[in-house]
Amino acid sequence: MSANSRLTIAAHALAWIGLYQRQGHEVATSEQIATSANTNPVVIRRLLGELRRAGLVESRRGVGAGWSLARELGSITLLDVYEAVEPGPLFAMHRTTPDQGCVVGYGIQPAMQGIYEGIEETLRHELARVTLENVLRDVLAAPR
Amino acid sequence: MSANSRLTIAAHALAWIGLYQRQGHEVATSEQIATSANTNPVVIRRLLGELRRAGLVESRRGVGAGWSLARELGSITLLDVYEAVEPGPLFAMHRTTPDQGCVVGYGIQPAMQGIYEGIEETLRHELARVTLENVLRDVLAAPR
């Protein structure tokens, strides 16, 4: 599967901002986060922009600008992040419409759609069980 | 998410072969399946080749050649198919190693790894609950 790292990077950024704020700072810059995640600041700004649209973070502009959490880490779940940064469904249908004159070609899409919906619902439940507070705790628990 | 259709096409092919065999035929050709799925025979052969390596189907060569099921549809689950055709994990880590000098950069990968493993385990459970027999039943149940 062509897995992508958007959820991972977004969680990284949120954990970073949360920890930084707990250390007494008001805002974090995309450049700081990008350094930690070893990527480009624009990539971080793009991702955080999606999280802002979802109401998870806020941004300030001008000198001393940067990003801050709009909610407590403990109230943000991986599901919130997932829905903010992952547009499409987990499993895709055929790229071209199957042969509608064939029994299987006709019925396969509704059949798989129903199955996939159930699976994605379960996935969402699992993602909703993990908060960014949990993530940060695990991050800090890593042995050095 | 860059969802891909490999699981969908593989399920389509298996359901097609299973139904065709129930209609009294011995083997199905990649060309027949490709017509139903509206794609290229080579794409089907590639996918079925992976399913053969997993022991789900068998192939014969020569005149009158084609594909047949190696197991009953009812004993093949979507998990079997998923593991045969989806190589990597559902969620990826960073493409480049995060800053190991940063607390978050250091701890984020083990943290997310642990979380993702639990989620993938749940996904596998869900996939294992659906057999190709279920899929074919749903396919045939589609209203016309």
Added chain:
DNA sequence: GCTTGTCGCAACCTTTTCTGTTACGACTGT
């Protein structure tokens, strides 16, 4: 009001992955 640091966003390129296509050898029933 000028300077400065940061975001906002568009444009473009590169990389990666999946899919589609062509080609040809290998195999086997007739």
Added chain:
DNA sequence: ACAGTCGTAACAGAAAAGGTTGCGACAAGC
């Protein structure tokens, strides 16, 4: 020997994500 099908390699095309550059918008401090 022939014909039909798989097996597989090679390559082209499409789509998505990520990386990079550039520049305008904005706001705090002087």
